Amino acid sequence: MALTFFRGIKTCPLVHYPSAYFARKNGFFYCTTGSTETQFATQEKQQSGDSKVVPKTYRKSPDKLLKDYEAIIGIETHVQLNTSTKAFCGCPYSYGAQPNTSICPVCMGLPGALPVLNSKVVEYAVKLGLALNCKLSMDSKFDRKQYFYPDLPKAYQISQFDVPIAIGGYIDIDLPVEFGGGHRKFGITRVHMEEDAGKLLHTGTGNYSQVDLNRAGVPLLEIVSEPDMRTGIEAAEYAAELQRVVRYLGVSNGNMQEGSLRCDVNISIRPIGQQEFGTKVEIKNLNSFSSVSRAIDFEISRQVQLHSQGQADQIVQETRLWEEGAQKTITMRKKEGLSDYRYFPEPDIPGVTLSEEYVDGIRSSLPELPEIKRRRYENMGLSMQDVLFLANDINVAEFFDATIANAADVKLAANWIMGDIAAYMKNEKLSISEIKLTPLELGELIASIKGGTISGKIGKEILFELMAKGGTVQGLIKEKDLVQIVDRSEIEKMVDKVLADNPEQLKQYRGGKTKLQGYFAGQVMKASKGKANPKLLNQILLEKLNTET
Amino acid sequence: MLSSIQSPRLLRLSTLHQIPLRCLQTSTTPVPTPSSPQPTSQILKIRKSLLSRETTAVEIAKTFLSRLRRTEPQLKSFLYVSPEDAVLKQAEEIDRKIRNNEELGPLAGVLAGVKDNICTSDMPSTAGSKILENYTPPYDATAVKKLRENGAIIVGKTNLDEFGMGSTTEASGYQVTANPWDLSRVPGGSSGGSAAAVSAQQCAVSLGTDTGGSVRQPASFCGVVGLKPTYGRVSRYGLVAYASSLDVIGCLGSSVADTGIVLQAVSGHDKFDATSSKQGIPNFASQFIPKDYLDSKPLKGLRVGVIRETLADGVDPDVISSLQHSVSHLEDLGCTISEVSFPSFSLGLPAYYILASSESSSNLARYDGVRFGNQVFADELSSLYGDSRAEGFGSEVKLRILMGTYALSAGYYDAYYKRAQQVRTLVQKSFRAALEENDVLISPAAPSVAYKIGEKKNDPLAMYAGDIMTVNVNLAGLPALVLPCGFVEEGSSVLPVGLQMIGAAFDEESLLKIGHIFEQTLQGYSFVPPLVGDDF
Secondary structure (H helix, E strand, C coil): CCCCCCCCCCCCHHHHCCCCEEECCCCCCCCCCCCCCCCCCHHHHCCCCCCCCCCCCCCCCHHHHHHCEEEEEEEEEEEECCCCCCCCCCCCCCCCCCCCCCCCHHHHCCCCCCCCCCHHHHHHHHHHHHHCCCEECCEECCEEEECCCCCCCCCEEEECCCCCCEEEEEEEEECCHHHCCCEEEEEEEEEEEEECCCEEEECCCCCEEEEECCCCCCEEEEEEECCCECCHHHHHHHHHHHHHHHHHHCCCCCCCCCCCEEEEEEEEEEECCCCCCCCCEEEEEECCHHHHHHHHHHHHHHHHHHHHCCCHHHCCCEEEEEECCCCEEEEEEECCCCCCCCCEECCCCCCEECCHHHHHHHHHHCCCCHHHHHHHHHHCCCCHHHHHHHHHCHHHHHHHHHHHHCCCCHHHHHHHHHHHHHHHHHHHCCCCCCCCCCHHHHHHHHHHHHCCCCCHHHHHHHHHHHHHHCCCHHHHHHHCCCCCECCHHHHHHHHHHHHHHCHHHHHHHHCCCHHHHHHHHHHHHHHCCCCECHHHHHHHHHHHHHCCC | CHHHHHCCCCCCHHHHHHCCHHHHHHHCCCCCCCCCCCCCCHHHHHHHHHHCCCCCHHHHHHHHHHHHHHHHHHHCCEEEECCHHHHHHHHHHHHHHHHCCCCCCCCCCCEEEEECCECCCCCCCCCCCHHHCCCCCCCCCHHHHHHHHCCCEEEEEECCCHHHCCCCCCCCCCCCCCECCECCECCCCCCHHHHHHHHCCCCCEEEEEECCCCCHHHHHHHCCEEEECCCCCECCCCECCCCCCCCEEEEEECCHHHHHHHHHHHECCCCCCCCCCCCCCCCHHHHCCCHHHCCCCCCCCCEEEEEHHHHCCCCCHHHHHHHHHHHHHHHHCCCEEEEECCCCHHHHHHHHHHHHHHHHHHHHHHCCCCCCCCCCCCCCHHHHHHHHHHHHCCHHHHHHHHHHHHHHCCCCCHHHHHHHHHHHHHHHHHHHHHHHHCCEEEEECCCCCCCECCCCCCCHHHHHHCCCCCHHHHHHCCCEEEEEEEEEEECCEEEEEEEEEECCCCCHHHHHHHHHHHHHHCCCCCCCCCCCHHHC
């Protein structure tokens, strides 16, 4: 289904099409119209922010000031789908490939070439729509969004305008405990399918720019949130949850650094109690969740500062860039009214009609989603901290689920994974799927300790062996002769021997130096090569020490 | 001009019926070349002479090429002619196959012209625009690929109005093609080069494209057969888009059979065109029964509807006479004639121009100087775009881009684009209803015969009005066949008139059958222009 076709045409555009670059004199072209805007969502509710509600409050501290305002935050997220071919042609896409090596007449926008929809894109869109609790449009269509920019070879982006594939959903979030915790539900305005644009390569010194069309035509899902978020951390968690959802669904790698998940934040502030929205500012260039959070916090204080100083009119509708180095937002471009994208229905692609059977098939194949997983873990009695840790990464969650599926103790399994295993992964810079330990063996290990076959200490030793080299718990126990000694008479023999070998210390003990109990215990444990059951050992040792013969 | 066409002057059916056949023949229809044979299929003729070893593919190619060389300086139908050795090499390959008794494609040795807005990997494909000057695509259009697979030899790329926008070839970025019947007249457009080339036998058949009549109107002007298939019948992959929802690749030939055989070759679903249809393709050739085997009333019981609005004010009286003559001829063949009224007919023209312009403004946006066209140096990106496009596009294209951009602009979309789409739905409904009552509908292919070069150049509305007969068919996506049905005398010239037959969706078969019988039984006409002379 995904691989609709491969075109048999190989082109080397930089040779065949020498005009695939364009000259620039001033070193940098400003994009006059952004490619990632939507005319929906937060925008239509926004109004001019010139209100003079708040009197000058110079004396208030910044923190106190912030309490008088609330921020209205909405996010547009672009998720790049990991389909094996592009949205409308048979070209594969791999991040970081040589420029213009994965292109064909279709994604190059050559005259006469036509787009043919990759059905996998629809499948992924339906998956995400369902996962975000949206209502699906059983009859949707594609539209052309028209603007000129050199990275857009057709001068229009195939997108969805008035009938997006999914609308009106929501997403559940559990805020991290260290940020006060709490559950939130944020609205999803819409999810729609569209294609990505290419990339411009600006030469540092030269007076021209080059166009790389590898990314042109790669499928995207744009997810527009309701303006429901109020703080940077809420926004960051919204984005993180979206990342979790797309990773759980397997529709995208959700990698922010590679641009597989891109967030544009819309933010305005208003004095608490005011009904109208303030002037909206858009922030771009957010490459991590923490930059989402920090950029918003910066922007909130910037806007509150201006507003409280009677300079609300300086908050203008604009796009600002987050500068990671300086930790601040700067003006990228000011908006001159709304751009007119002259949307109209894409005549080259027939309408997309979903059947009930198709949707039901996808619905029944959905994996357990993060929110459901978290609730399940919570009901198992795990703390929210544990729940968030385990459910954060689909691979960790699957490892955990597989471990407890083997009847392992839930709390113990969580502790092992979050403790020694997580530490090892961090040190070795490995993911949970890269370590040699299998969930089955972790379950075995936990059972072996719980059942007393081995001690916790030995369990730890075995764990590292299992993570680094693999193998089975049983095998290692046998191989290293690590079975715990629980035979009373055997331990008694060892105790007797230690007491006999240390008459001087025994004398001292019995003379009142009871601290020496630890010494004896150590000696016995040493003699047992660490295998003696500590509880039994101490019990026998005490008995013998305190029984004068 | 538009309004004069829109105001309906009813031509009563009773009048139509009362005109006796002989009266029509004597009073209005000049007969230029008496007692000529019926049009014969060039393709079948070539095939027959090759298989009987009467001649060789090389000889046939040489004949066409020499005629092409002789007539081309006057006609200018080609923007690019394949080098002679390339053509002869392909012909030799066919001769080799014949010698070895290898299987021959249905178009083996047939020299075909291809409109220059259809991509060819071995020839420039400029769509008649300076903005694509010297552009050679890296791939063959599906239709071209299929022509080649069927054995056809592509002889060159034919002239057109830039991107198909025009009705005369005067809007070509390179040259104006002349009408082989009168060199001072236009061949029609936008497939004027393809029609003129077939008319003058510079090639046996050709591919054109039809967005609002661009195959049918030039076929009418040049006295050849033009077939506009159902939208989706032929893949558009490799057709340089003008208006994607209306564009269709069509066939031109000197007989109905030729267009049918070419259609057979280029039809079919294409995975590279999502709008191409998976409808089965009947064997069109089975319709081409030789004249001698026809019954006396071969079209008995066939219901033919005459579209009343196409015989209204603004239509040349001689054209109307020719149509009436055709009606009589169809009656003689056994057809039942009735009149059909299309209240929405005149709305089709403005709706067409809004939709086509809107789509073209989008389709042509990619020619921005970054990859296509001469890149003009500029300080700002917007000037680079503006200056490059200003230099590369001709005025008719600019006019339509402006109209389309306006119609799609925020605040105007509902008033123009959306309303035009509503008209389109209305037109589709009207056709559906009319085609339930009738097997085919007929009308003139154009309101006039070929006019003088320059006559309507500065009056775009007059030129647009000439598309009144054809645009509705594109809005409805239906198949239509235009074939010569008579002549009109204009001064010293004798100019052909085309009859349009419109069929139900994907029923090209009926059109070809009726057209073939009509053509084979029409007495006393020969549609070979004087330019070609006796060597044909």
